[in-house]
Amino acid sequence: MSLYDDAVLVLKQYEDQPELRDLYLEHLAAHPDGVYKPCRAGHVTGSALVVDPDRGRVLLTLHRKLGMWLQMGGHCEPGDATLADAALREAAEESGIAAGLSLVPGGPVRLDRHPIPEPCNWHLDVQYAVLAPAGAVAEISEESLDLRWYPYAQVPEVADASVVRLLEATLVRLGA
Numbered sequence: 001m002s003l004y005d006d007a008v009l010v011l012k013q014y015e016d017q018p019e020l021r022d023l024y025l026e027h028l029a030a031h032p033d034g035v036y037k038p039c040r041a042g043h044v045t046g047s048a049l050v051v052d053p054d055r056g057r058v059l060l061t062l063h064r065k066l067g068m069w070l071q072m073g074g075h076c077e078p079g080d081a082t083l084a085d086a087a088l089r090e091a092a093e094e095s096g097i098a099a100g101l102s103l104v105p106g107g108p109v110r111l112d113r114h115p116i117p118e119p120c121n122w123h124l125d126v127q128y129a130v131l132a133p134a135g136a137v138a139e140i141s142e143e144s145l146d147l148r149w150y151p152y153a154q155v156p157e158v159a160d161a162s163v164v165r166l167l168e169a170t171l172v173r174l175g176a
Helices: 003-015 019-031 085-097 152-158 162-176
Strands: 042-053 055-062 072-075 110-115 122-131 144-151
Touching: 003 072, 003 085, 003 122, 019 042, 019 110, 019 122, 042 085, 042 144, 042 162, 055 085, 055 162, 072 085, 072 110, 072 122, 085 122, 085 144, 110 162, 144 152, 152 162
Parallel strands: 042 122
Antiparallel strands: 042 055, 042 072, 055 144, 110 122
């Protein structure tokens, strides 16, 4: 199965946010290259909120280009077999946590569509939640200005509404 096929399957199985889900599926139907960055009409991205539920906190990155506190995430790459693989790879790369990250079961937690600067138009973000291993030590990557653990309650003070919605959906998924 290709990454494209996986994306279509994952989105068809995703039951929340039906209007946005259908928009993603329409995009992929019109753009067979819609999972990769060169697709100028927009492309699917994979992101992951790194969570430490035992300590009630999340790891956010201060994005180098955007200057905002965000979850880890980015573009799908040819070596990614699935959207979940892309999100997990991005989480490991951007968090510096080399081993022990694991996806929260149940597939994507949310979808988030946001405009990006030219030459492209949209990121069609498929958002997952990832559990950090006990004692995880994060290291800043070249894509970040900073990397910091935030208590759940502090996230609305530092991050935008999309990250807050992702955290809320993650906590529901975790039963917290």
